[in-house]
Amino acid sequence: MLIHMVVLGIETSCDDTAAAVVKDGKRLLANVVASSMDIHKLYGGVVPEIAARSHIESIMPVIKQAMADARCTWGDIDAIAVTYGAGLNGSLLIGLLAARTLAILKKKPLYAINHVEAHLYANFLTETKLEGYTLPADPPQFPMLGVIVSGGHSQLVLFRGHFDYTLLGQTQDDAIGEAFDKVAKILGLPYPGGLSVEKKAAEGNAHAFRLPKARMQGKYDFSFSGLKTAVLRTAQELVGADYSLPSIELPSRLNDRQKADIAATFTRVAVETIVDKVLLAYEEFTPKSVIIGGGVAASPPLRQELANRLPLPITYTDRKLCTDNGAMIATLGCFKAMLGAEPADPYSVGTAPNLSM
Secondary structure: OOOOOEEEEEEOOOOEEEEEEEEOOOEEEEEEEEEOHHHHHOOOOOOHHHHHHHHHHHHHHHHHHHHHHOOOOOOOOOEEEEEEEOOOHHHHHHHHHHHHHHHHHHOOOEEEEEHHHHHHHHHHOOEEOOOOOOOOOOOOOOOEEEEEEOOOOEEEEEEEEOOEEEEEEEEOOOOHHHHHHHHHHHHOOOOOHHHHHHHHHOOOOOOOOOOOOOOOOOOOOEOOHHHHHHHHHHHHHHOOOOOOOOHHHHHHHOOHHHHHHHHHHHHHHHHHHHHHHHHHHHHHHOOOEEEEEOHHHHOHHHHHHHHHHOOOOOOOOOHHHOOOOHHHHHHHHHHHHHOOOOOEOOOOOOOOOOOOO
């Protein structure tokens, strides 16, 4: 029998400093994110040292704001959940040290959360009074197929129940979000690459070029490195150059139409690569639910392709809950607390930068 639980979630795995309060793993009471993206834009990507410094400045104000938005005192908080991996080690340390300190001072159980797994748990949020959020009407049902698509991960996971899952497959090189970022640089599009490529793709012909889908030995594994290289070769050919032309010279030699067509074709093939494997897994395991999580889960082309091709209705969480946020951390923390998972030792738990599912 589930017990009622209010959890403060803290997330600092990359460049966003985030905190949220969730009740019973389904009700979103507060969700605050302080982004340092504008600083990182100047460098064309996330700079770990700058991200860590930004977390130091933002962590306590963000936590205080989340609790104020939720109208909670420490007496209302039953547990603290915090990301301990995967992510940038310096960034993870700031959130984890803050959570460990608060857990000790406030005498709250501490749950160490897998960031990758938490992305999927954002889909369990179904209630909120916060403005600007559109949530599913019902939570996912088990067995469920989870699709994690982000800058660092592309994975297919079969869940038989909470914390009872099998990793079916994952990328063997670049993750889909990483591939979007690299294609953005080839085309000279601004950071963040995924949004820039998506915007440019809307202007282009998605069938302008023939780009390959990787054939993998693992039935449910992914690869996007070859697709990225094919984009590079296509761009070099369009400007009349061979493979020796540095990619840094391509943006000035490609015209807007060529950039749009490359972005559109790449987006189509990358999305189809994911959806093809999702359908394959659906046919084998016939889950009751299919859910997606991670930054690329906010992509309209991916959402549309899944909705068009899956034989069961699929719902999506709010796009704001696909990128890194404290709500997904607090939600997974709720289920760990409600289902009797063992809390972490706040005096000794450490970071795990390379953590996976």
